[in-house]
Amino acid sequence: MSVCVSLDVWSKSLHPVLSTVLKRLGLGLITLFVVSAIIFSSISLLPGDFGEAVLGQAATEDTVAAFRKELGLDKPAVTRYFEWVGSVLRGDLGTSFSGRAASGVNRARSVVELVKPRLQNTLFLAGVTAIIAVPLALILGLAAALYRNSYFDRTVNVTTLTTIAMPEFFVAYILILFFSSLLPWFPSLANVSAETPFWERLYKISLPAITLTLVIMAHMMRMTRAAIINLLASDYIEMARLKGASRREVILKHALPNAWAPIATVIAFNLAFLVVGVVVVEVVFVYPGIGQLMVDAVTSRDIPVVQACALIFAGTYILLNLLADVIGIVSNPRLLHPR
Amino acid sequence: MDADEMNNNQSGAAAGDVLLEMRDVHIEGFSDEQWHPIIKGVDITLKRGEIMGLIGESGAGKSTLGLAAMGFARPGCRITKGTIRFDNQELTELPKKNKRELWGTRIAYVAQSAAASFNPAHRLIDQTVEAANRSQIRPVAESRSDAIDLFKALQLPSPDTIGSRYPHQVSGGQLQRVMTAMAMSPRPDLIIFDEPTTALDVTTQVEVLASMRKIVEEFHTAAIYITHDLAVVAQMADFIKVLRYGDEVEEAPTRSMLSAPQQEYTKSLWSVRDFEKPEEQGDDVVLSLDGIDAAYGKTKVLHDINISLTRGKTVAVVGESGSGKSTAARVITGLLPPGKGQVVFNGEALPRELKGRSKEQLQRIQMIYQMADTAMNPRQTVGQIIGRPLDFYLGLTGAAQEKRVLELLKMIELDESFIDRLPSELSGGQKQRICIARALAAEPEIIICDEVTSALDQIVQEGILKLLLSLQKEFGISYLFITHDIATVKAISDEIVVMFQGKVVEQGLKSEILNPPYPEYTKLLLSSVPEMDPDWLTNLLSERA
Numbered sequence: 001m002s003v004c005v006s007l008d009v010w011s012k013s014l015h016p017v018l019s020t021v022l023k024r025l026g027l028g029l030i031t032l033f034v035v036s037a038i039i040f041s042s043i044s045l046l047p048g049d050f051g052e053a054v055l056g057q058a059a060t061e062d063t064v065a066a067f068r069k070e071l072g073l074d075k076p077a078v079t080r081y082f083e084w085v086g087s088v089l090r091g092d093l094g095t096s097f098s099g100r101a102a103s104g105v106n107r108a109r110s111v112v113e114l115v116k117p118r119l120q121n122t123l124f125l126a127g128v129t130a131i132i133a134v135p136l137a138l139i140l141g142l143a144a145a146l147y148r149n150s151y152f153d154r155t156v157n158v159t160t161l162t163t164i165a166m167p168e169f170f171v172a173y174i175l176i177l178f179f180s181s182l183l184p185w186f187p188s189l190a191n192v193s194a195e196t197p198f199w200e201r202l203y204k205i206s207l208p209a210i211t212l213t214l215v216i217m218a219h220m221m222r223m224t225r226a227a228i229i230n231l232l233a234s235d236y237i238e239m240a241r242l243k244g245a246s247r248r249e250v251i252l253k254h255a256l257p258n259a260w261a262p263i264a265t266v267i268a269f270n271l272a273f274l275v276v277g278v279v280v281v282e283v284v285f286v287y288p289g290i291g292q293l294m295v296d297a298v299t300s301r302d303i304p305v306v307q308a309c310a311l312i313f314a315g316t317y318i319l320l321n322l323l324a325d326v327i328g329i330v331s332n333p334r335l336l337h338p339r
Numbered sequence: 340m341d342a343d344e345m346n347n348n349q350s351g352a353a354a355g356d357v358l359l360e361m362r363d364v365h366i367e368g369f370s371d372e373q374w375h376p377i378i379k380g381v382d383i384t385l386k387r388g389e390i391m392g393l394i395g396e397s398g399a400g401k402s403t404l405g406l407a408a409m410g411f412a413r414p415g416c417r418i419t420k421g422t423i424r425f426d427n428q429e430l431t432e433l434p435k436k437n438k439r440e441l442w443g444t445r446i447a448y449v450a451q452s453a454a455a456s457f458n459p460a461h462r463l464i465d466q467t468v469e470a471a472n473r474s475q476i477r478p479v480a481e482s483r484s485d486a487i488d489l490f491k492a493l494q495l496p497s498p499d500t501i502g503s504r505y506p507h508q509v510s511g512g513q514l515q516r517v518m519t520a521m522a523m524s525p526r527p528d529l530i531i532f533d534e535p536t537t538a539l540d541v542t543t544q545v546e547v548l549a550s551m552r553k554i555v556e557e558f559h560t561a562a563i564y565i566t567h568d569l570a571v572v573a574q575m576a577d578f579i580k581v582l583r584y585g586d587e588v589e590e591a592p593t594r595s596m597l598s599a600p601q602q603e604y605t606k607s608l609w610s611v612r613d614f615e616k617p618e619e620q621g622d623d624v625v626l627s628l629d630g631i632d633a634a635y636g637k638t639k640v641l642h643d644i645n646i647s648l649t650r651g652k653t654v655a656v657v658g659e660s661g662s663g664k665s666t667a668a669r670v671i672t673g674l675l676p677p678g679k680g681q682v683v684f685n686g687e688a689l690p691r692e693l694k695g696r697s698k699e700q701l702q703r704i705q706m707i708y709q710m711a712d713t714a715m716n717p718r719q720t721v722g723q724i725i726g727r728p729l730d731f732y733l734g735l736t737g738a739a740q741e742k743r744v745l746e747l748l749k750m751i752e753l754d755e756s757f758i759d760r761l762p763s764e765l766s767g768g769q770k771q772r773i774c775i776a777r778a779l780a781a782e783p784e785i786i787i788c789d790e791v792t793s794a795l796d797q798i799v800q801e802g803i804l805k806l807l808l809s810l811q812k813e814f815g816i817s818y819l820f821i822t823h824d825i826a827t828v829k830a831i832s833d834e835i836v837v838m839f840q841g842k843v844v845e846q847g848l849k850s851e852i853l854n855p856p857y858p859e860y861t862k863l864l865l866s867s868v869p870e871m872d873p874d875w876l877t878n879l880l881s882e883r884a
Binding site for chain 1: 406409411413414439440441442443444447448450452455456457458459460461469470473474504505507508521
């Protein structure tokens with residue numbers, strides 16, 4: 001942790017918020033390194049071997065050995081790990097194992113080339129879903145806190161809980177049944193490609209976006225409601241009431257500014273889920289996202305692609321959590337305006 | 340209200356009009372699945388510009404009654420009966436919207452804990468002018484300059500800029516004055532002060548009391564001043580009402596109430612702090628702190644401290660919050676290793692850290708804490724709580740342990756039935772007694788008492804102090820008694836240590852410390868303790884001026 005110590009010394013002269021952010025960023029990078037080691041070693045533990053998987057049971061030991069040599073799999077694991085980290089740091093995620101010369105013509109593609117369009121698709125779907133789900137969850141959560149224990153509150157709670165209790169694919173098929181088959185409003189397939197124009201793309205992902213919205217909303221909405229209600233017992237909330245503040249003012253002006261930290265954490269968690277956890281929805285709607293790519297790569301033991309995807313997922317979590325931390329800090333005047 | 344009074348109110352707000360009239364007010368609170376009475380039919384009549392003192396012990400219903408004067412009931416409480424007329428409006432029947440128009444503008448509230456009652460997310464000035472701006476009493480810009488004037492009148496430091504700070508950036512005493520400014524900003528007719536100085540140090544309390552009294556007089560605001568401290572209320576109120584178990588005990592003008600209380604209960608409140616243990620000079624030093632420095636991280640909090648404690652005697656450590664009293668206790672117990680110096684116990688230097696100390700050493704020094712509530716495991720019975728040190732230090736188990744627990748319960752004047760109770764089934768005083776028994780169980784030579792009576796009512800305090808003294812007599816235990824309360828010091832100590840900003844100002848026998856000549860700080864501290872004399876504050880201020 002010498003990195004931390006030196007960061008500590010270095011950050012003395014900075015604003016505490018900036019120094020905290022830098023410290024978190026440093027810790028995030030360290031975490032990413034640790035995660036990369038875990039990814040690498042756990043992939044080495046995957047049963048089976050790419051060479052055997054591609055060349056089949058009949059391949060002679062020599063052919064397998066030659067193939068492994070070509071892919072660099074004959075080198076010691078530590079060497080391979082550092083070579084991999086080194087090239088990742090240069091922005092090179094390696095070359096996919098699929099489509100190598102040994103399996104016929106050399107059609108091998110770089111991992112970046114494979115992952116990039118898929119990641120863009122995933123981020124597009126995640127972004128659209130977030131734009132719908134986050135504000136909706138916040139508004140519903142605030143309204144539920146404002147009119148707590150009313151019929152509105154109960155209805156919202158029951159509905160969101162119901163949607164979160166059902167498996168994603170079930171929600172997806174129900175939506176397809178109603179809004180694609182019975183009422184032909186939306187397409188049931190979200191098979192976009194790089195050439196699909198923006199508006200058509202948006203139209204095509206309507207159902208997956210709605211499915212994901214239903215899946216992530218309950219969590220965020222309930223946390224918003226709980227965080228606000230938790231604060232309503234505070235002395236300063238009673239004081240606000242005794243100063244004549246209306247219910248709306250109490251919640252929006254006096255409770256919400258103090259509730260951002262827990263809300264941001266839950267939002268970050270759910271946004272990360274939108275990037276890393278949506279493979280089932282991708283499969284149902286045949287959407288070419290990164291989740292499907294990773295599952296395919298695991299099946300075919302395409303190690304560089306699996307590693308790249310895992311690293312992207314880890315990075316997403318770390319980055320979004322960092323963002324939530326920063327929001328937590330910035331919304332806390334004790335940290336923003338030290339004594 | 341009859342026709343004459345109605346006319347009076349309509350014809351303008353002359354002094355002497357009845358501003359608030361509460362008749363036969365009943366309030367209930369919901370707990371344990373049941374509604375319990377909290378206020379059982381209390382009347383209040385308050386004229387414009389008058390200040391009423393409302394006193395009683397905790398649980399008497401003071402705060403509930405004070406809030407009811409605003410027509411407000413806390414969640415879980417309800418006003419079940421009676422009338423509350425404020426300036427000719429019946430608050431019990433007024434719709435919520437109209438009540439909100441009164442709150443913060445015509446009736447304001449000053450809470451006990453300023454630190455908890457300010458919203459941490461907003462600047463002080465924004466909170467100060469919030470109610471005035473909402474009701475548009477005056478243009479927004481004027482509200483701000485008016486707030487600054489109020490800060491000046493309340494003698495806050497740098498009044499022009501203090502408003503742009505956040506609550507955590509100013510001290511408790513300053514916050515309490517800002518809260519008074521906040522209450523005063525819309526120029527209300529009535530302010531409810533709910534124990535506004537209870538959380539403050541005595542020297543700060545004097546300043547806050549003086550500035551509150553000045554501003555209330557200046558604007559001729561009526562007030563209800565709620566407190567458990569008689570001496571404080573004597574400085575503020577025109578008349579005093581004594582409350583007990585939600586019922587009025589008596590009401591009288593301040594001077595006659597102080598000189599001639601009528602009811603037995605009131606008399607007991609008045610006489611409670613008269614007892615004083617005669618001091619004794621000790622000779623056998625059992626514990627001494629020699630040149631101790633201590634720090635939390637880089638913040639140094641103790642500077643070259645020397646304190647000594649003799650066998651079977653009590654040393655009271657007095658000082659304001661932040662003076663290092665509790666830190667000294669943490670150094671003695673080994674929770675905070677000192678940076679310099681040593682703790683000598685029975686002629687032997689104790690290891691600096693808790694980890695390095697033997698069981699025997701741990702056993703000989705025990706602690707009792709301020710918050711008996713949080714110092715006990717809520718899921719353990721009294722028998723388990725007291726039994727634990729018996730097992731750990733003395734190896735007593737089974738029937739022998741139970742026998743000893745019962746003996747200890749007897750010593751702390753509780754009967755056998757308490758052995759199976761949980762902490763939640765005990766009163767504040769009983770909880771503190773259990774903590775004493777737990778400390779006693781280890782058969783210590785020294786007990787460190789950290790503000791053990793501060794959270795208790797005065798009558799209960801007296802019982803605890805008397806118990807501690809009788810235990811001392813019986814077992815020859817030495818007490819290091821940490822407190823900020825001079826009355827407690829008088830009651831229990833043989834010697835006194837005065838601390839200020841991490842240094843020992845002086846140590847000596849009680850008679851030496853409490854009588855002149857004083858070092859400057861001791862004089863300030865002693866003169867700041869409110870006395871049961873309505874003219875005390877006035878005299879003190881003119882003396883200091």
